[in-house]
Amino acid sequence: MRYLPLTPADRHEMLGVIGAASIDDLFVDVPDAARLDGPIHGLPMHASEMAVERHMTALARQNMTAGDGPFFLGCGAYKHHVPASVDHLIQRGEFLTAYTPYQPEIAQGTLQMLFEFQTQVARMLGTDVANASMYDGSTACWEAIGMARRITRRGKAILSSGLHPHYVSVARTMAKYTGDALVTATPTLTADTDIDTLIAQIDDDTSCVVVQYPDILGRIADLTPLADACHAKKALLIAVVTEPVAMGAIRSPGEMDADIVVGEGQSIGVGLQFGGPYVGLMGCKDKYIRQMPGRFCGETVDADGRRGFVLTLSTREQHIRREKATSNICTNSGLCALAFSIHMTLLGEAGLRRLAAINHAGACRAADRLSRIPGVRLVNDLFFNEFTIDLGKEARPIVRALADKGILAGVSLGRLYPAADALATGLVVAVTETTSEADVEALATALQEELA
């Protein structure tokens, strides 16, 4: 059956009401030059399926994918090994949905998986509770800022200079509409984080301090003094974890008394996949659960006393509370959360700790090797699997030159902070279990040639 919502008579009547002679009259504000008057210029007409496939394959061959050569990119998205078993399991028909359950209680398996996910996330982040996931790390970070506003009834959030600039820009976009004031800053190429500056900035109007751990340059700080300073002013501490594998090696933010901990779960079970879809992690202290956004899965018993699962505390959510909901998000990243949960289950605590140790050891070897290159200075010697080096000259063209040689050397800070000249010489280098010693050697050799 064809779906024809409007007849020509309907259209004519509607146009008459608004005083337009034709549909084209509605587009008079679009300049003539910008209007399409025929086939799209420069785009060839249809071709056979085989010809298109051949063409597209040739185009795709021009890409350099993460697995094609030495790869040191990080800054919020990490190349980790995803075991084949993860992909196999997530594609089982019982699981395969990208989405949150809308008739949840009939899907007990899905709910149990979400419950396991929440348990894993809460234990990993060191929080009392965790939700069933958010879109990604950056939106989870914004949701935490909104949550702090509702709890403290204050509207000023202080964002650490070490917070990922993309997370800052998501917060800025959202704050434009909520009216939250954001205090932001640009990092410096030093080993010390800005914890002391943040502590000095907290006042009686501050809703929260948002700090990334490890931060955008890979630096790690004890968050305890910052948490104490926040609590002394009745503000909340929000910690952002963009590399959850780090939680296998360093203290979780929750253990350092952070009130809300959010993160990007991509590192565990989810591939880089061109920047998304990813999966946001979010946990908090028990007392703030009513102000948390997103879905919660809870454990209960049925009429016969058997263990079962339900979506719970739904009165926080949009479909019940409408405009008074804690967030307009009442969904979760179902499939990515499943991949995270399966990988975490395969790893277990011991496996996660071993994986973290391998990452850290590899990063230490790479940092040692790279800092032996004349002209290279290691900015932070305290890091997990990612550190920053100062090349002494602009990093961006050097990264480009190395890419032309098939080596993705890292994320240049000039790319993340195009307006900050002082950061132009910085290069953030990430090392994971997928990085071989030969990769590090290839990077070191090529970098030395470029800098010579």
Place this chain on the structure above:
Amino acid sequence: MSRYFTEDHEWVDVDGEIGTVGISDYAQGQLGDIVFVDVPEDGKQLTKGDEAAVVESVKAASDVYSPVSGTVIEGNSALGDDPSLVNSDAEAEGWFYKITLTDTAELDELMDESAYESFVAKL
């Protein structure tokens, strides 16, 4: 001390300039088992009719509107630990907040106990 009611089923006890606000026994019966109450914080300024509190039962989440204008001086912290107090004793121990009234003339627009009883009888 006198007690007044609103058509939205809030009650307010007035003693001098201090009012104590809650929801009526009829309202708690309609809501069913109450699982959460969010009361306003000290110092919050309310105008008559403002959303002052949220009460959540197994059936619904509802707003509680302030029957009078004024400044909140205390929220009932006991409801945080035991929201079912609203079920067991809606018009005494289950009070929501105390408020300093700015305009006692507003009370004239409210119902007294017998007027509220006949109002409820017609629902």
